[in-house]
Amino acid sequence: MNENILIVDDELLVRELLTTALTYEGFTCHTATNVDEAFGIMDVQQMDLVISDIMMPGRSGMELLRDLKQIDEDIAVLMITGLTDTQTALECISLGADDYIAKPFSITRVILTVRNLIERRQLALEKKKNQASLESRVMAQTEQVRSTMFELQSAYNDTLTALVKALDAREKEAGSHSERVMNYSKLLAARMGVDAHRREQLAKGALLHDIGKIGITDKTLLKPSELNEQEWREIHRHPQVGYDILSQIRFLKAPAEIILNHHERFDGRGYPNGLKGEEIPIGARIFALVDTLDAMTSDRPYRGALPFDSVTDEVTRCRGSQFDPDIADLFLSIPRCEWEECNDKRLL
Numbered sequence: 001m002n003e004n005i006l007i008v009d010d011e012l013l014v015r016e017l018l019t020t021a022l023t024y025e026g027f028t029c030h031t032a033t034n035v036d037e038a039f040g041i042m043d044v045q046q047m048d049l050v051i052s053d054i055m056m057p058g059r060s061g062m063e064l065l066r067d068l069k070q071i072d073e074d075i076a077v078l079m080i081t082g083l084t085d086t087q088t089a090l091e092c093i094s095l096g097a098d099d100y101i102a103k104p105f106s107i108t109r110v111i112l113t114v115r116n117l118i119e120r121r122q123l124a125l126e127k128k129k130n131q132a133s134l135e136s137r138v139m140a141q142t143e144q145v146r147s148t149m150f151e152l153q154s155a156y157n158d159t160l161t162a163l164v165k166a167l168d169a170r171e172k173e174a175g176s177h178s179e180r181v182m183n184y185s186k187l188l189a190a191r192m193g194v195d196a197h198r199r200e201q202l203a204k205g206a207l208l209h210d211i212g213k214i215g216i217t218d219k220t221l222l223k224p225s226e227l228n229e230q231e232w233r234e235i236h237r238h239p240q241v242g243y244d245i246l247s248q249i250r251f252l253k254a255p256a257e258i259i260l261n262h263h264e265r266f267d268g269r270g271y272p273n274g275l276k277g278e279e280i281p282i283g284a285r286i287f288a289l290v291d292t293l294d295a296m297t298s299d300r301p302y303r304g305a306l307p308f309d310s311v312t313d314e315v316t317r318c319r320g321s322q323f324d325p326d327i328a329d330l331f332l333s334i335p336r337c338e339w340e341e342c343n344d345k346r347l348l
């Protein structure tokens, strides 16, 4: 045991008495005759406990206590008061003193109190240390969980993308229509000022928009000739089928709304529910434009890719009927090169 104790008292006798007794108990004692000297010593030596008189020439022990607790809140302070009035003692406690002893004191009582305070301080420091290590363990574990979530999320995105690519391949798509409309919708949504979270949901909905085609037979989906009424009915089920599959998955609920509504038209003549205007979720209204963009500018079995100008003609023509007019205007304000950049695909 060699804790450092600073004894601050203007009376030589008190300093000597305390130093002798506490040194005998195994403590390392330092002495100061006034507050300024005390701070001078503490500049060079860290103390575990300060024993301070209250009435001293110059600054008082109360001022020492107040300044000291501001510098080091963990330091133990024992006040020795020559004033027998309890008011001063209580004031010391409220300023952060750990205990007080009234003069004249019994040296045994001082030693007991000092031991007690030193022990209490050590326990408090230990608790603080444990708290800090607990906090850093919690932080490390949180980081671990976050990175696992991130890996999970990207594995999950890769799985969805692979699934969608397989579906696109079934329709003999050149490249992936689904991935391209995902990128186009991110561009248009960003231009509309849609926030990042909803942009992400839209992107997922765009990527998965035709997932319901999984339920359509090859015979109908790949039929090269005109479809009959029953085959059209089968085709028209794909938004609902897609919705039914994905709305079961908690974090795909919002994308599922886009999937359900991706064939609705602004004038109410779309399917499956014939929603009109702003009844159609905004994501689905954005999607309708970029789906048309990619469908028209990609090769089809019965025609080659159409030029970008024919897309703008079509959007202008169907502004207000198939498409939300405001979103259509915004679409038309984006130059061809920006659409080309977002998929690295040249448009004619």
Ligand SMILES: [Fe+2]
Pocket: 209, 210, 238, 262, 263
């Ligand atoms: Fe579709």
Ligand SMILES: [Fe+2]
Pocket: 177, 181, 209, 210, 291
């Ligand atoms: Fe599509």
